Amino acid sequence: MGSLSNQQSQHDDHTSMEQVAVIMVPLAAQGHLNQMMQLSCLISSYGLPVFYISSAIHIRQARVRVNGLNPLDVAKIHFHEIPVPPFASPPPDPNSSSKFPEQLQPAWNASLSLRQPFAAYLQEMSEKFKRVVVVHDFLMAAVVQDVISIHNAESYAFNCIPAFSQAFFIGEGVLDSSAERLKELHSLQGCIPEKMLEFVAIHAEPLRYRAGDLFNTCRLIEAPYLDLLEKEESGGNRKTWAIGPIVPTKLSSAAKPANKCLEWLDQQEPKSVIYVSFGTTVSLSDEQIKELALGLEQSKVKFLWVLRDADKGDIFDGQVRRAELPEGFEERVKEVGKVVRDWAPQPEILAHKSTGGFMSHCGWNSCIESITMGVPIAAWPMHSDQPRNTLFVTQVLKMGIVVMEWEQRTELVKASAIENAVRRLMASEEGNEVRKRAEDLAATLRQAIEPGGASRLELDSFVAHIIR
Numbered sequence: 001m002g003s004l005s006n007q008q009s010q011h012d013d014h015t016s017m018e019q020v021a022v023i024m025v026p027l028a029a030q031g032h033l034n035q036m037m038q039l040s041c042l043i044s045s046y047g048l049p050v051f052y053i054s055s056a057i058h059i060r061q062a063r064v065r066v067n068g069l070n071p072l073d074v075a076k077i078h079f080h081e082i083p084v085p086p087f088a089s090p091p092p093d094p095n096s097s098s099k100f101p102e103q104l105q106p107a108w109n110a111s112l113s114l115r116q117p118f119a120a121y122l123q124e125m126s127e128k129f130k131r132v133v134v135v136h137d138f139l140m141a142a143v144v145q146d147v148i149s150i151h152n153a154e155s156y157a158f159n160c161i162p163a164f165s166q167a168f169f170i171g172e173g174v175l176d177s178s179a180e181r182l183k184e185l186h187s188l189q190g191c192i193p194e195k196m197l198e199f200v201a202i203h204a205e206p207l208r209y210r211a212g213d214l215f216n217t218c219r220l221i222e223a224p225y226l227d228l229l230e231k232e233e234s235g236g237n238r239k240t241w242a243i244g245p246i247v248p249t250k251l252s253s254a255a256k257p258a259n260k261c262l263e264w265l266d267q268q269e270p271k272s273v274i275y276v277s278f279g280t281t282v283s284l285s286d287e288q289i290k291e292l293a294l295g296l297e298q299s300k301v302k303f304l305w306v307l308r309d310a311d312k313g314d315i316f317d318g319q320v321r322r323a324e325l326p327e328g329f330e331e332r333v334k335e336v337g338k339v340v341r342d343w344a345p346q347p348e349i350l351a352h353k354s355t356g357g358f359m360s361h362c363g364w365n366s367c368i369e370s371i372t373m374g375v376p377i378a379a380w381p382m383h384s385d386q387p388r389n390t391l392f393v394t395q396v397l398k399m400g401i402v403v404m405e406w407e408q409r410t411e412l413v414k415a416s417a418i419e420n421a422v423r424r425l426m427a428s429e430e431g432n433e434v435r436k437r438a439e440d441l442a443a444t445l446r447q448a449i450e451p452g453g454a455s456r457l458e459l460d461s462f463v464a465h466i467i468r
């Protein structure tokens with residue numbers, strides 16, 4: 001698959017001095033662990049040894065939830081555990097007015113203590129390899145900052161959100177002059193709590209040590225925003241590579257796994273089903289779940305609903321809340337809908353011919369999978385970059401509709417509003433238009449990641465740069 005095969009794929013002491021090692025440092029949150037895992041497989045396909053570094057808990061999480069990747073590709077990654085001190089792992093609060101996953105904060109704070117052991121590991125690796133390349137989550141910059149004291153090491157930030165949303169975070173000065181649309185969402189209020197902003201601030205200074213940026217996005221859809229970010233960095237010699245969409249490699253070729261979601265989809269009409277999932281960081285209140293259930297039922301549209309509670313810092317730690325559905329709901333809808341509470345194969349669901357829409361919180365993993373599979377989105381943003389991603393998907397890409405305006409985020413979304421959004425996406429002229437647009441975009445993006453495509457060329461260029 002890789003076009004630069006002069007590197008050995010196996011880590012071998014005899015040859016390692018000529019080799020470049022790539023060390024991946026993800027943030028301990030599912031969406032981030034997942035994108036970093038996919039990126040690891042991609043870089044490894046060029047024949048470079050790739051090391052994936054995290055706590056034992058989060059490496060286990062990343063591995064058990066691998067979605068759509070070829071096991072043979074995952075087997076080539078070297079997983080390296082670094083102990084973190086014990087951290088609290090409280091349950092999410094489904095009744096909180098903010099949907100931000102504050103329950104993950106203790107795990108993230110604990111990750112800051114990886115700095116010293118990581119520095120020691122880096123030192124060791126720098127003696128074994130010609131060059132050590134650290135690719136770290138934006139929010140792990142403080143952990144990898146000692147890279148600057150090692151002569152044959154360098155670091156690159158991996159951005160897990162679209163450039164559009166990232167550009168917004170830079171500040172209004174930039175927005176005023178360059179990107180009219182970004183002004184529509186002014187404040188971070190309700191997106192990110194104060195405590196998290198403090199955590200983000202810890203990484204600001206160390207981020208200045210990075211040699212460049214990788215984006216899980218494609219220049220064909222984000223050129224103006226990538227340009228904006230590059231302009232902000234001018235003066236330094238940082239480079240930006242837009243290498244996305246990073247999607248599982250296996251989907252296009254290998255057979256689908258046996259799974260009850262996919263078997264159920266097999267029995268439905270093409271593009272007839274709306275897939276409903278709000279990712280791994282959102283816990284809906286009992287009241288909201290009831291409205292959602294009734295809204296789906298009243299829409300009379302077929303649905304596949306993944307109903308899960310948000311992750312805890314340690315997903316293996318104890319009981320998880322099992323949300324109640326309205327009395328008799330599953331029995332009443334059994335001809336038209338399916339509710340799933342297990343981990344679902346989302347990329348395969350979105351790639352399935354029966355799936356015609358996605359009701360989503362607009363986390364970037366979900367957006368990018370939906371965009372690449374040509375599935376239009378009914379956007380219901382919850383926190384962080386999601387309100388901006390929603391704007392990007394619905395107003396810039398025009399491949400989605402909005403379920404709920406961000407201004408109404410503290411209100412209960414009523415069954416009638418949900419019913420209306422589902423019908424607009426799945427059974428209206430407007431829905432057909434955004435679906436057509438989603439399908440066209442998917443064709444463009446899938447081409448971009450083929451050999452010679454826009455994003456593939458940028459990835460080739462990144463790999464050529466690090467093995468220079």
Ligand SMILES: *[C@@H]1O[C@H](CO)[C@@H](O)[C@H](O)[C@H]1NC(C)=O
Binds near residue numbers: 094095
């Ligand atoms: C959330 O509120 C409901 C009542 O509105 C209550 O029954 C439930 O126990 C609360 N859940 C938690 C986890 O606090």
Ligand SMILES: *[C@@H]1O[C@H](CO)[C@@H](O)[C@H](O)[C@H]1NC(C)=O
Binds near residue numbers: 106195
């Ligand atoms: C995490 O660290 C931030 C920033 O130092 C601090 O404000 C916050 O209280 C800490 N939170 C937890 C849960 O440890």
